[in-house]
Structure formats: structure tokens, C-alpha cells
Amino acid sequence: MSDNNEAPPPIPPDDDEDEFGVIKKFCYVNRKAPYGTVYALESLEMVLIAAAFDQDVSVVFMDDGVYQIKSDQAPEAAGMKNFSKTYRALEGYDVEKLYVSKESMEERGLTTDDFLVDVEVLDAAALSALLAEQEVVITS
Amino acid sequence: MKFSILVNEGPFTHQCSDSAYQFTKAALEKGHEIFRVFFYYDGVNNANKLAEPPTDDRNLTANWSALAEEHGVDLVVCVAAALRRGLKDDILASGFRISGLGQLIEAGIQADRLVTFGD
Numbered sequence: 411m412s413d414n415n416e417a418p419p420p421i422p423p424d425d426d427e428d429e430f431g432v433i434k435k436f437c438y439v440n441r442k443a444p445y446g447t448v449y450a451l452e453s454l455e456m457v458l459i460a461a462a463f464d465q466d467v468s469v470v471f472m473d474d475g476v477y478q479i480k481s482d483q484a485p486e487a488a489g490m491k492n493f494s495k496t497y498r499a500l501e502g503y504d505v506e507k508l509y510v511s512k513e514s515m516e517e518r519g520l521t522t523d524d525f526l527v528d529v530e531v532l533d534a535a536a537l538s539a540l541l542a543e544q545e546v547v548i549t550s
Numbered sequence: 551m552k553f554s555i556l557v558n559e560g561p562f563t564h565q566c567s568d569s570a571y572q573f574t575k576a577a578l579e580k581g582h583e584i585f586r587v588f589f590y591y592d593g594v595n596n597a598n599k600l601a602e603p604p605t606d607d608r609n610l611t612a613n614w615s616a617l618a619e620e621h622g623v624d625l626v627v628c629v630a631a632a633l634r635r636g637l638k639d640d641i642l643a644s645g646f647r648i649s650g651l652g653q654l655i656e657a658g659i660q661a662d663r664l665v666t667f668g669d
Contacts, residue, residue, distance in 0.1 A: 432659045448634070452591055455630060459651040465659075546658035548666055550558060550591070 436460045437468045437544040440475035445490045450478045453550045454496055461503035468544065469500070470537065471529070472511035476518060479508075481526045497527050511537055553577055554657035555587040558668030560595035561610040562603075567596050570667035571613055578621050586624040586657040587614070589646075591668070594632045597625070599643035611643045618645025626653045 438457050442449040460467045471478055483494045500508070510525070512533040522529060532540060541547060555574055559566035574584055589596055601611050617623050625646045627637065632648055639648060658664045 430656055430659050434659050436655070436658060448591065452631060456590070456651060456654065460655050460658075463652060463655045465655060546664050548556065548658075548664070550666075550668055 430463065433464060433466055434545040435466045435468070435543065436546045436548070437470060437541060439470045439472065439541075439547060439549040440478055441473040441549060443474040444478040444480075444483065444494065445485045445488065449550045450475070451491075451493055453548075454493065456548060457500070457505060458496075458503060461500070461505045467505045468507040468509065468540070469505065470509045470511070470532075470540070472514045472537070474514075474518075476510055476514045476520060479510075479525045479527050479529065480520070481524055494526060500527070509537065509540065551577075552583045552585050552660070552662045554585045554661035554664045556654065556657075556664060556666040556668075557587060557589045557593035557596060558591045558666065560592035561601070564592075564669060566667040566669065567593065567610050568608070571610060571617070573665065573667070574623065575617060578617070578623070584621070584623050585661045586626055586653065588654045588657050589625070589627045590631050590651075590654065592635070593668075594627045594635055594637050597627045597632075597643050597646040598637055598641055600641050615643050615645040626657075628654070 438453055440450060440453050444450040457467060457469055479497050483492055485492050508527055508529045510529045510531050512531045515531060522531060555570055557567055557570045561567040570587070574587060578584060596610055596614055599611060603609050614625055618625050627642070627646055627648045629648050629650055632638065642648065
């Protein structure tokens with residue numbers, strides 16, 4: 411899942427069941443920069459656990475959250491763990507619906523070439539429609 | 551309606567925990583069901599029984615414990631977030647329990663609405 415000094419994988423569920431028999435549309439909206447706070451890292455842990463429970467997971471990157479999937483991250487010099495490779499592992503958890511806010515991306519001078527995963531770019535109207543069809547939305 | 555509540559910030563430096571508590575209390579008083587309150591990120595600090603705010607101020611930890619006592623509300627603290635912040639069973643206030651993130655997913659599945667309180 412990640413390189414050296416890796417954190418433990420997401421905590422497995424309490425019981426032996428790995429599903430609840432119901433699949434809901436879970437959407438995580440990541441709006442914060444990857445380092446400096448723990449939001450991005452702990453959000454990723456929520457994403458992985460939803461996938462482990464076979465939920466229909468989407469992840470939206472908007473505002474400074476678009477930096478979470480920026481290629482060539484090098485936070486080690488600042489004493490931070492580089493967890494960006496985990497985003498690449500999401501595909502292995504069947505988390506393939508990754509979306510980026512067009513406006514947030516462009517405001518920061520980024521293009522899809524700057525990202526370390528394949529994403530679908532949505533403008534505000536399309537993003538709104540995506541969120542409207544979700545059943546559980548968790549923003550952080 | 552059946553609600554689940556997600557609390558993402560600690561007490562005092564954010565309004566979030568107060569709002570979550572007031573929402574939960576109001577929902578119960580209106581006859582709604584609270585399936586679970588899940589504490590994540592710094593929200594886990596709501597469960598620290600060592601907190602002793604001045605007595606003329608609200609004590610959120612005690613308020614949550616009272617809610618659990620009176621209404622049987624399930625207060626669940628994420629184990630990974632808790633360990634990261636040094637919160638363990640021996641300093642856990644009454645009415646709270648520590649468990650895995652799967653409890654949040656279940657809360658999302660079982661409730662009609664999952665309401666997030668954060669920044």
C-alpha cells in the first residue's frame with residue numbers, strides 16, 4: 411500500500427462480516443491540502459474502509475484538495491510521511507470513481523497531466539449533479 | 551427520521567462539537583432516532599474524561615455522556631484516530647466506546663441521513 415515507514419492498514423471491521431448486505435453511494439469530498447493537517451490522510455483511511463465494505467465509493471478532489479493527487483510530492487524534507495502512493499492503490503480496492511473540480515484545478519494552474527491517478531474532471535454543475543445522486547457525503 | 555452523526559473536530563476550538571451535540575439533543579427531543587454518533591479526526595477528543603473545563607462553562611464530554619445515559623445513544627470513537635491522539639480506553643468517558651471505522655460505514659448505511667459536523 412505504501413513505501414517505508416508505512417502506517418498500519420485501515421482497521422478491519424469489528425466482526426467477521428466484511429459487508430452489511432447493503433450497498434450505498436458513499437462520496438468523499440476532499441477539500442484540504444495533503445500536508446500540514448491530517449485531513450487528507452485520515453480521509454483516505456475512510457475511503458479505504460468504505461471500499462473494504464464493498465460500498466459504491468466516489469472521491470471528489472476540490473479546492474486545495476486537488477493537491478492531494480499531485481504527482482512528485484516530496485514532503486519528507488518537512489518531516490511528513492509521503493502517502494500519495496496510496497491514491498494509486500485505490501484502483502486495487504475498486505475505487506475508480508475519482509473526480510476533480512475543473513474550477514479548482516484551473517485556478518491552481520494544474521492539468522490532468524499533473525495528477526498521479528486518472529481522474530474525471532467535472533465543472534461545478536456536473537459536480538453538483540454527482541453529489542445530488544449520492545446517499546452519503548462526507549466532506550473533509 | 552433515523553440520523554447518524556459524524557463529529558470531526560474537538561471541543562472548544564471549533565463550534566462543530568457543540569453544534570453536533572445540540573443537533574443530536576434536539577433531534578432526540580423531537581422524537582427522531584439517532585443510530586450512532588461517530589467521532590473522527592480531532593472529534594475523538596470529545597471522549598476524553600480527563601478534560602476539566604471551568605465549572606461555569608459547558609462540559610461537552612459530560613454532556614455527551616449524559617445523552618448516552620438518558621437516551622442510550624451509541625457514541626463511537628474511531629480507534630485509529632484515537633490512537634493517533636493518545637486516547638485510550640482508560641481515559642474514555644462513560645457512554646463512549648472505541649471501535650473501528652467500519653462502524654462509520656454502518657452508520658452511513660443504516661441511517662436515513664448521515665450529518666457531518668466539521669470545518
